[in-house]
Amino acid sequence: MSNLATATRFEFQKDRVLRAAARCFNQKGFSGTSLKDVANELGLTDPALYHYVRNKEELVYLCYVRAADLGREAMDMAIKKGGSGFDVVVNYLTYHVEMMVGERGPIAIMSEIPSLNPEHREEILEVSREHSRRFEELLQAGIDDGSVATCNVRMTGNAIMGAMNWIPKWYRGDAGTAREMIEQYPATLVRGLAAG
């Protein structure tokens, strides 16, 4: 196998590890999840995970980096697709929900940032703040172009992000609900946000 292919396989396996970890962390929390839990989910034993991450803390950290990347990707796609400010908001939420309930999921909710070491914590807090900031910008852009009703963007942003972040707590991966989620959840979140 070539170096490239080796790297690819390694990265692929690592991504499986991160998704399995995300699933566990979302349900039982960082410290409530043992490495054995994560390994079992993949048919491995715990020491095998150390081939992919330095330690448990790094595992969460990487889950959060991945979560941040996917969130940013969803937002970038929505922005690139264009449309009114309102459209961009709805599209972003839809892409993000699709990722959460689709085959790229689950995505770790960043609910235990305090468990990270100081450097990682600061980095994740930063990207997390950045994401909130950008979302509020989207809302503001919508207000400015007249597609979104005037509102407190900070409050509205927190409310919508909270509703998004809570999804992994109750969504249990059945296909029927997944479709329903994608079709209805974003619309539910922005009901009342349309101007006029």
Added chain:
Amino acid sequence: MSNLATATRFEFQKDRVLRAAARCFNQKGFSGTSLKDVANELGLTDPALYHYVRNKEELVYLCYVRAADLGREAMDMAIKKGGSGFDVVVNYLTYHVEMMVGERGPIAIMSEIPSLNPEHREEILEVSREHSRRFEELLQAGIDDGSVATCNVRMTGNAIMGAMNWIPKWYRGDAGTAREMIEQYPATLVRGLAAG
């Protein structure tokens, strides 16, 4: 001190323990929080907590029972106050937010039910489901009396509850934000829910 007064003092102290624990659990999760963390918050050492609870698991369990009680209390108050279905929904959310950011807070988010032992888990899941069910009933009552716009009550309920549950993750107890929260958050959550 009389038996009654003794019981009262004990119960009062126990409630302080539960609030301190809720604050810790909300930030660092069940297993991420050591009993030492909780004790320190009260100027005590960890073994002192065993005077109030049997073990750590019971501590979370009681936090969740307390959270459920307060949520139910907020809902009961709103129902008793009356008004249109829409009014009851808004009032319930307002009372609940007031509790969260007021002196009875913080309230533990039930984010780690899987960490409970089977009996406690089943009990908490039950009251939790019951609360969601009742909230959906409030929404449905509002739709029926024409004060709430037609919507998928399951989705809407999940969205609003998610936004509520996420509050403790970002709210950091400053008075200014508390007032803003009480005044604006419930309104933000139901914007677009008003019929007509």
Added chain:
DNA sequence: AATAAATTTGAATTATGATTAAAATAATTT
């Protein structure tokens, strides 16, 4: 097929933090 590299394991080791027990202190009652 032989060799090398990557991956996984089983068997220790270690660290952390929950729990227990006995003693000390503080509060309450008589």
Added chain:
DNA sequence: AAATTATTTTAATCATAATTCAAATTTATT
């Protein structure tokens, strides 16, 4: 003020799960 009870502490103990390490196995390369 003595006796009793409630509360808290200090100093162990115990359990769990993270981590390490050497060996085994599997996969890729020649």
